[in-house]
Amino acid sequence: MNRFALPLALFALLVVVLAISIRHSPEKGIIVSPLVGRKAPGFALPSLTDAQHMVSSGDLQGRWYLLNVWGTWCVECRAEHAMLVEVGHSGVIPIIGLDWKDEDDHALEWLAQLGNPYQAIGVDHDGRTAIDWGVYGAPETFLVNPQGVVVYKLVGPLTRESWTQDFLPRLAQPARARL
Amino acid sequence: MLPELGHFALILALLLAGLQAFFGIAGAHLRRDRWLAAVAPAVAGQFVMVATAIACLVSAFVTHDFSVSYVAENSNSALPLFYRVTALWGAHEGSLLLWIFLLACWTLAVAIGAARLPVRFGARVLGVLGVVSFGFLLFTLATSNPFLRLIPAAPDGRDLNPILQDPALAIHPPILYTGYVGFAVAFAFACAAMLEGRLDQAWARWTRPWTTSAWAFLTVGIALGSWWAYYELGWGGFWFWDPVENASFMPWLVGTALVHSLAVTDKRGLFKSWTLLLAILAFSLSLLGTFLVRSGVLVSVHSFAADPTRGIFILVFLIIMIGGSLALYAWRAPLLRSSAGFELGARESFLLFNNILLVIAAAIVFGGTMAPLIADSLGLPTLSVGLPYFNPTFLMPILPLLALLPVGLHAKWKRGRLAQQQRAILATLAVSLVLSLAVSFGVFAQGKILTLVGLTLGPWIILSSLVDPIDRWRRRLTVSRSILGMTIAHIGVGLFVIGITVVQSFTQEHDVALGRGERASVSGYEFRFEGVRSMEGPNYDGVRGSIVVTRGAAPLGTLYPEKRRYWVQGTVTTEAAIQMNRGTNLLIALGDDLGAGRWSVRIQVRPLISLVWLAALIMAIGGAIAGSDRRYRAAARSAAEVASGGAAAQERAG
Numbered sequence: 001m002n003r004f005a006l007p008l009a010l011f012a013l014l015v016v017v018l019a020i021s022i023r024h025s026p027e028k029g030i031i032v033s034p035l036v037g038r039k040a041p042g043f044a045l046p047s048l049t050d051a052q053h054m055v056s057s058g059d060l061q062g063r064w065y066l067l068n069v070w071g072t073w074c075v076e077c078r079a080e081h082a083m084l085v086e087v088g089h090s091g092v093i094p095i096i097g098l099d100w101k102d103e104d105d106h107a108l109e110w111l112a113q114l115g116n117p118y119q120a121i122g123v124d125h126d127g128r129t130a131i132d133w134g135v136y137g138a139p140e141t142f143l144v145n146p147q148g149v150v151v152y153k154l155v156g157p158l159t160r161e162s163w164t165q166d167f168l169p170r171l172a173q174p175a176r177a178r179l
Numbered sequence: 180m181l182p183e184l185g186h187f188a189l190i191l192a193l194l195l196a197g198l199q200a201f202f203g204i205a206g207a208h209l210r211r212d213r214w215l216a217a218v219a220p221a222v223a224g225q226f227v228m229v230a231t232a233i234a235c236l237v238s239a240f241v242t243h244d245f246s247v248s249y250v251a252e253n254s255n256s257a258l259p260l261f262y263r264v265t266a267l268w269g270a271h272e273g274s275l276l277l278w279i280f281l282l283a284c285w286t287l288a289v290a291i292g293a294a295r296l297p298v299r300f301g302a303r304v305l306g307v308l309g310v311v312s313f314g315f316l317l318f319t320l321a322t323s324n325p326f327l328r329l330i331p332a333a334p335d336g337r338d339l340n341p342i343l344q345d346p347a348l349a350i351h352p353p354i355l356y357t358g359y360v361g362f363a364v365a366f367a368f369a370c371a372a373m374l375e376g377r378l379d380q381a382w383a384r385w386t387r388p389w390t391t392s393a394w395a396f397l398t399v400g401i402a403l404g405s406w407w408a409y410y411e412l413g414w415g416g417f418w419f420w421d422p423v424e425n426a427s428f429m430p431w432l433v434g435t436a437l438v439h440s441l442a443v444t445d446k447r448g449l450f451k452s453w454t455l456l457l458a459i460l461a462f463s464l465s466l467l468g469t470f471l472v473r474s475g476v477l478v479s480v481h482s483f484a485a486d487p488t489r490g491i492f493i494l495v496f497l498i499i500m501i502g503g504s505l506a507l508y509a510w511r512a513p514l515l516r517s518s519a520g521f522e523l524g525a526r527e528s529f530l531l532f533n534n535i536l537l538v539i540a541a542a543i544v545f546g547g548t549m550a551p552l553i554a555d556s557l558g559l560p561t562l563s564v565g566l567p568y569f570n571p572t573f574l575m576p577i578l579p580l581l582a583l584l585p586v587g588l589h590a591k592w593k594r595g596r597l598a599q600q601q602r603a604i605l606a607t608l609a610v611s612l613v614l615s616l617a618v619s620f621g622v623f624a625q626g627k628i629l630t631l632v633g634l635t636l637g638p639w640i641i642l643s644s645l646v647d648p649i650d651r652w653r654r655r656l657t658v659s660r661s662i663l664g665m666t667i668a669h670i671g672v673g674l675f676v677i678g679i680t681v682v683q684s685f686t687q688e689h690d691v692a693l694g695r696g697e698r699a700s701v702s703g704y705e706f707r708f709e710g711v712r713s714m715e716g717p718n719y720d721g722v723r724g725s726i727v728v729t730r731g732a733a734p735l736g737t738l739y740p741e742k743r744r745y746w747v748q749g750t751v752t753t754e755a756a757i758q759m760n761r762g763t764n765l766l767i768a769l770g771d772d773l774g775a776g777r778w779s780v781r782i783q784v785r786p787l788i789s790l791v792w793l794a795a796l797i798m799a800i801g802g803a804i805a806g807s808d809r810r811y812r813a814a815a816r817s818a819a820e821v822a823s824g825g826a827a828a829q830e831r832a833g
Contacts, residue, residue, distance in 0.1 A: 002509065002513055004452065004508060004509045004512040004513050005509035007456060007459075007460075007505050007508065007509070008502070008505040008506055008508070008509050011463075011501055011502060011505050012502070014549075015494070015497070015498055015502070017549070017552055017553050018494055018497075018552070019494060021552045071565075073565070073566050073567075074565070082751075101565070101567045109690050112690075112779075113690050113770050113771065113779045113781075114770070114771065115771070127567070138565065
């Protein structure tokens with residue numbers, strides 16, 4: 001094979017990747033997580049707000065919760081924060097924050113300035129937990145059921161639309177059953 | 180009536196683009212001169228049709244025709260006239276129409292310039308541009324028609340995305356697209372040369388001005404986008420490695436390599452196949468950027484409505500354009516051997532390093548942007564990417580690139596006797612090092628290794644780029660526009676390095692809660708909060724804070740940061756107040772109302788940040804000056820005469 005055909009071969013590979021990505025994004029082209037429908041990965045992380053405690057997946061068993069991946073360096077996280085605060089304060093579901101590759105003092109400043117919607121925040125300095133969860137880029141929000149199974153994953157900022165269309169319907173039935 | 184006329188004009192433009200592609204490529208291949216004569220009129224006709232379509236859509240926006248669905252989604256009766264016009268490219272469909280219009284403009288310019296090119300070669304270039312245009316027109320008509328009617332008509336529009344209601348962002352897309360589309364011209368020249376099976380120094384001379392001007396536009400476009408992000412998003416970053424930003428940055432990196440590689444092909448007849456590949460890559464990355472942004476496979480703050488059908492269409496288009504041109508490359512490039520050689524210390528070597536390092540840098544950005552998709556398609560757990568990946572990795576090729584630049588500027592073509600220049604190289608380096616130490620420890624009283632490296636490289640690049648023009652001036656030689664432009668662009672690079680280093684090393688940032696009359700002090704500046712007042716704009720309301728800034732005893736003025744709420748979509752945007760003070764940028768953004776008249780306020784003092792954008796502008800000005808060198812036009816004319824004479828002789832012989 002002549003070396004001038006190399007770019008063409010690389011491009012062929014790229015086409016395969018792109019074709020698979022399109023097939024993997026049936027609705028609105030959002031990357032579907034392989035985690036959906038499976039057991040959420042376990043984690044145990046130091047808490048951002050309380051140095052004495054850990055935030056761990058074990059404590060969350062038997063409850064619905066949202067896991068929100070964020071960082072102060074992330075543009076869209078700021079955009080979604082107001083919506084998170086609203087959801088957090090509504091008391092419908094507890095939100096667990098995953099502060100991803102961030103500086104603690106920046107994160108604390110951010111919460112002081114913008115409000116804290118989280119019930120607990122785990123600090124993921126080296127990004128290991130985020131890798132376990134298959135985080136592609138902040139922000140991402142996972143909906144996890146009482147059996148610890150990931151029910152839904154949102155890539156990108158949480159908006160009112162996605163909250164009412166994608167999260168609430170999945171939550172409504174069990175939430176009603178609990179009442 | 181007008182929207183239907185616009186739709187009809189687009190269909191005619193599609194047909195004309197098809198004719199242009201067919202007559203240009205087939206006519207040149209089959210040597211039918213009468214077919215070739217039809218190419219230029221097809222170009223002109225296509226331009227008129229596309230301009231008509233654009234005019235129809237603009238008129239629908241200006242006259243508030245909410246029966247057109249695109250207008251209803253992106254405009255509103257309260258929207259000011261300026262934004263009603265720029266709303267044209269406020270979303271997907273209109274952006275595509277703008278892309279097509281700019282391509283029609285470039286093609287028309289090439290057709291006018293092609294009068295100086297050999298007839299068949301010019302026809303091939305226009306033919307390839309016709310293929311590109313045909314693809315985009317078909318895409319628009321099939322999946323993204325901006326002229327679709329809404330029945331019944333909407334009583335009022337949904338308004339333009341408030342984030343786009345800003346002068347910098349309003350003019351950012353046309354400038355950026357002009358750069359993207361400009362690379363289509365370089366691409367067309369490359370394909371034409373491969374179809375012809377011939378690539379000489381004259382070819383490089385024809386291609387250079389187009390490529391350099393496209394590069395200059397892209398530079399301004401990216402800088403404008405970054406400037407917008409800085410003051411509109413309101414929290415002080417100017418580059419986020421967002422997929423959409425990367426989509427414009429990758430063609431820029433490869434385009435920069437192409438500009439340099441073309442210089443070698445022009446001067447020395449070397450790097451031919453490499454230049455062709457870069458020309459294909461620069462445009463391919465522009466197309467790929469379109470795919471990533473439009474198909475929605477990557478999610479980003481910038482992305483418009485995503486739609487997988489569009490993704491499939493673009494993918495097929497990519498396969499035809501990029502796959503086709505790369506196949507042509509695999510077939511034809513082996514024929515283009517360069518005979519001349521050069522020594523290791525010669526300027527050619529440094530330009531080769533420049534090319535390789537820039538392509539590596541582009542590959543790093545590409546890898547980071549595509550990593551999630553690649554991992555996803557392999558079924559692997561998704562990789563994490565973001566600022567923590569890009570910042571350190573990107574520096575790896577860029578630091579050596581910046582360090583080799585000043586040495587390369589001292590080097591001569593062909594011969595590698597750097598020893599002769601050794602004194603000049605060391606002298607400029609020593610001066611820069613002293614400057615760097617003086618600034619770090621004298622002005623800011625601190626310095627890390629990277630700070631010192633950056634502050635040394637910047638002045639070193641500037642001093643070294645002055646060597647050649649000063650040398651010419653002393654020997655009483657003329658300094659041509661291409662040398663002047665190159666010098667200015669490289670000074671821009673040096674200033675950019677200085678700006679980025681100072682901003683990254685010496686920025687001060689504080690979030691404070693302030694009540695009326697309270698003060699905060701940052702970096703020797705004093706900020707006094709005078710409270711907020713409510714206010715109302717044409718289509719929004721909000722609050723405006725006022726903060727009096729003083730330094731020492733000297734008053735520097737009052738800053739008015741705003742928080743706006745746009746009525747129609749209910750979106751809240753932060754308008755940071757920015758003030759320049761002797762090159763230092765003061766930025767104040769209003770945070771939340773903390774009650775009892777207290778507000779959270781973010782104060783940033785960023786020294787020299789405006790230098791970053793100014794430097795990008797200087798680079799672009801350098802590119803524009805170099806691209807306008809008379810040598811290209813004169814050379815094109817004489818080369819064309821030789822070539823057409825040769826062709827005529829060939830024909831007589833045949």
